[in-house]
Amino acid sequence: MLEISQVSKTFFPNTVNERRALQGIDLHLAEGDFVTVIGSNGAGKSTILNTIAGKLLPDTGTVKVSGKDVTRMADHRRAAWIGRVFQDPTAGTAPNLTIEENMALAWRRGHTRGLARGVSRSRRGLFREELTKLELGLEDRLTAKVGLLSGGQRQALSLLMATFSGPKILLLDEHTAALDPSRAELVTRLTQQVVAEHRLTTLMVTHNMSQALEVGNRLIMMHDGRIILELDEAQKAGRTPADLLAEFAKIKGAVVDDKTMLS
Ligand SMILES: Nc1ncnc2c1ncn2[C@@H]1O[C@H](COP(=O)(O)OP(=O)(O)OP(=O)(O)O)[C@@H](O)[C@H]1O
Numbered sequence: 001m002l003e004i005s006q007v008s009k010t011f012f013p014n015t016v017n018e019r020r021a022l023q024g025i026d027l028h029l030a031e032g033d034f035v036t037v038i039g040s041n042g043a044g045k046s047t048i049l050n051t052i053a054g055k056l057l058p059d060t061g062t063v064k065v066s067g068k069d070v071t072r073m074a075d076h077r078r079a080a081w082i083g084r085v086f087q088d089p090t091a092g093t094a095p096n097l098t099i100e101e102n103m104a105l106a107w108r109r110g111h112t113r114g115l116a117r118g119v120s121r122s123r124r125g126l127f128r129e130e131l132t133k134l135e136l137g138l139e140d141r142l143t144a145k146v147g148l149l150s151g152g153q154r155q156a157l158s159l160l161m162a163t164f165s166g167p168k169i170l171l172l173d174e175h176t177a178a179l180d181p182s183r184a185e186l187v188t189r190l191t192q193q194v195v196a197e198h199r200l201t202t203l204m205v206t207h208n209m210s211q212a213l214e215v216g217n218r219l220i221m222m223h224d225g226r227i228i229l230e231l232d233e234a235q236k237a238g239r240t241p242a243d244l245l246a247e248f249a250k251i252k253g254a255v256v257d258d259k260t261m262l263s
Pocket of ligand 1: 011012019020021039040041042043044045046047048
């Protein structure tokens with residue numbers, strides 16, 4: 001469904017600031033695959049998501065979705081089939097607009113564009129129904145300004161809105177990292193729910209290794225722009241964060257004191 005083949009990206013090539021962010025990445029995801037992505041700082045995790053989203057053009061290699069080469073397709077043209085949630089809870093929603101206005105904007109992105117600013121009664125009913133699934137009571141606060149919501153509530157709303165355009169692919173860039181543990185757990189649970197309900201092909205970057213092991217059906221570990229370890233569901237089962245650190249150390253041939261991999 002999503003085929004990343006031999007993708008490389010170097011920033012500031014041939015200068016003292018040269019950064020080889022991706023070095024020949026090969027990653028194939030079947031429809032509905034949910035891959036967690038771990039790795040040290042600067043490993044290339046965000047860069048791979050940016051390449052899939054079309055925010056970055058790779059130097060070499062291809063990105064294909066359902067067999068179609070989209071490597072050079074502009075990001076706005078991919079927006080209808082890619083949903084994305086970032087680490088910053090303020091990034092995915094407009095604080096001065098109400099919950100229903102935010103939802104209406106997200107809805108319009110994936111459907112016939114209309115200029116009407118208002119929210120029709122039937123649309124409001126749909127939004128309320130969708131919000132009920134979050135179990136946060138937001139369905140009773142449709143006209144509240146989003147800036148008044150907590151970080152966890154905003155991330156949950158961003159996640160819901162990311163599915164409105166009917167995307168095929170969901171990209172999650174440390175979307176629970178800025179939340180306290182109980183909110184992070186809630187958003188993680190909602191993520192699993194949303195991914196299963198819409199059968200989304202998903203990549204989730206996280207520094208939380210327990211979360212990376214518990215969630216999804218595949219795991220990849222990146223280092224220095226390369227995928228250095230891939231685990232399927234069976235291989236993930238029974239492994240602990242300590243096992244992952246040990247494996248990282250073994251592959252790198254050194255004792256790892258890489259706290260950046262830990263949550
Ligand atoms: N726009 C850019 N311009 C220049 N260098 C960049 C840019 N984006 C990323 N890099 C560099 O590419 C490398 C990979 O960065 P990336 O953000 O993908 O890492 P990451 O694995 O997401 O790290 P972190 O866990 O710290 O967020 C790093 O060396 C980074 O400094």
